Amino acid sequence: xxxxxxxxxxxxxxxxxxxxxxxxxxxxxxxxxxxxxxxxxxxxxxxxxxxxxxxxxxxxxxxxxxxxxxxxxxxxxxxxxxxxxxxxxxxxxxxxxxxxxxxxxxxxxxxxxxxxxxxxxxxxxxxxxxxxxxxxxxxxxxxxxxxxxxxxxxxxxxxxxxxxxxxxxxxxxxxxxxxxxxxxxxxxxxxxxxxxxxxxxxxxxxxxxxxxxxxxxxxxxxxxxxxxxxxxxxxxxxxxxxxxxxxxxxxxxxxxxxxxxxxxxxxxxxxxxxxxxxxxxxxxxxxxxxxxxxxxxxxxxxxxxxxxxxxxxxxxxxxxxxxxxxxxxxxxxxxxxxxxxxxxxxxxxxxxxxxxxxxxxxxxxxxxxxxxxxxxxxxxxxxxxxxxxxxxxxxxx
Numbered sequence: 001x002x003x004x005x006x007x008x009x010x011x012x013x014x015x016x017x018x019x020x021x022x023x024x025x026x027x028x029x030x031x032x033x034x035x036x037x038x039x040x041x042x043x044x045x046x047x048x049x050x051x052x053x054x055x056x057x058x059x060x061x062x063x064x065x066x067x068x069x070x071x072x073x074x075x076x077x078x079x080x081x082x083x084x085x086x087x088x089x090x091x092x093x094x095x096x097x098x099x100x101x102x103x104x105x106x107x108x109x110x111x112x113x114x115x116x117x118x119x120x121x122x123x124x125x126x127x128x129x130x131x132x133x134x135x136x137x138x139x140x141x142x143x144x145x146x147x148x149x150x151x152x153x154x155x156x157x158x159x160x161x162x163x164x165x166x167x168x169x170x171x172x173x174x175x176x177x178x179x180x181x182x183x184x185x186x187x188x189x190x191x192x193x194x195x196x197x198x199x200x201x202x203x204x205x206x207x208x209x210x211x212x213x214x215x216x217x218x219x220x221x222x223x224x225x226x227x228x229x230x231x232x233x234x235x236x237x238x239x240x241x242x243x244x245x246x247x248x249x250x251x252x253x254x255x256x257x258x259x260x261x262x263x264x265x266x267x268x269x270x271x272x273x274x275x276x277x278x279x280x281x282x283x284x285x286x287x288x289x290x291x292x293x294x295x296x297x298x299x300x301x302x303x304x305x306x307x308x309x310x311x312x313x314x315x316x317x318x319x320x321x322x323x324x325x326x327x328x329x330x331x332x333x334x335x336x337x338x339x340x341x342x343x344x345x346x347x348x349x350x351x352x353x354x355x356x357x358x359x360x361x362x363x364x365x366x367x368x369x370x371x372x373x374x375x376x377x378x379x380x381x382x383x384x385x386x387x388x389x390x391x392x393x394x395x396x397x
Contacts, residue, residue, distance in 0.1 A: 043204050
C-alpha cells in the first residue's frame, strides 16, 4: 500500500514523507483518528515506506583482505520510487521481516497463548480487503463471536522478544500496533521498550481515541492526529475506487460524516427500503396505534446491529435535509423520492421538533453501538417521537 493509495490526508502524508527524508523520525508515534478517517491504512503505508528504504552496513569488507571501508549512506527515496524495490514488494504483502504487527486477538482454544501471530494470515487478508474496517469488523472477521479481543500480556512479551533482534534487511524495524486502547495494565511491560527502544526501532500506535490509552504510553509518543475525511474526499473515492455514479456518491458522502467505512456500509443498503421503513414507523406512531408500532419494532429488532445503525443514520440525514429544505426552499437539489418525503415531514414537524428527533436518533446510535436492547430502544423512541410531534413540545428525558 502506497501513501497515494490512502484516501485524502494529503497534508499529513507530506508531513510524514518529510519526516523520513529529513531524518526526523520519532522512535514512537501515536496516530489518533476517528473511525473511517484512514488512520490505520495511513500508518501501514507509512511503515511500509520506512522499511522499504534501502539500507547500508556500517562497513564493507575489502574483497582482497584489506581494511573495511565505510559504506555509502543509504539513499532516501520518495514513496513512488520504492515501488520497484523487492523490499517494497514484501512490505506491500505485509510479509517484510522488519515489519511487525500487533492487534486485538482472542484465545481460540484452552491453553493457547493470545498473541497476534496466531492470526497473521487473517490480518493480511483483512487489511487487503477492509483497510478502513473497525475492531468490530476485525473480530467478526476472525469469528470471535462473543469473545472480547485484547492485546495480552503474552503479546507484550512477544513484542519485546521480536524487537530485541537486529533488523534483517532494512535500516529500521517497525512495529504497528492497532488499537492500543485494548492494552490493559499489562501494557506497562512495554514502557521501558517504548521509552528506550533498541537502535533503529520505531513504534507506530494507531488509536481511535486517546481517552482509553494508558497515560504512561501516551506520554512517550509523538501525537499525530488524523482528521475526518472531507465530503469531497469521500465522494471522489467512491467514484474512483468504487465506480459509484456521481450523484449517488455525493448523497452517500454527505451522510457519512467523514467516515469512509460508514460510506461503504451505506452503499450496502437500499435508500428506498429505509424510506418505506421510516414511513411505516411514523404511520404506526401517529396513526395506526400500538399494535402496528409493536409489529414494526419487532421487525426492526430482528435486523442486525449494523443495519439498525444505518437506518437511524439515514433517518437522521433525512431530517437534516428536511430542515435545509424548510429554510432554503424548494430549490435545494435532492433526490426526488427523498425530497418528496422531506416535504411531507415538514408538514407535520417544525425545525425545533426535527432537531429534537435528530438528538434522539444520535443517542440511539450511541446505545446500539453499546449493545442496547433493540426492542426497548425503538419502543422508547416511538413514544418520544409521538410526544415531540403531537404535543409540539418536548421532550421526555
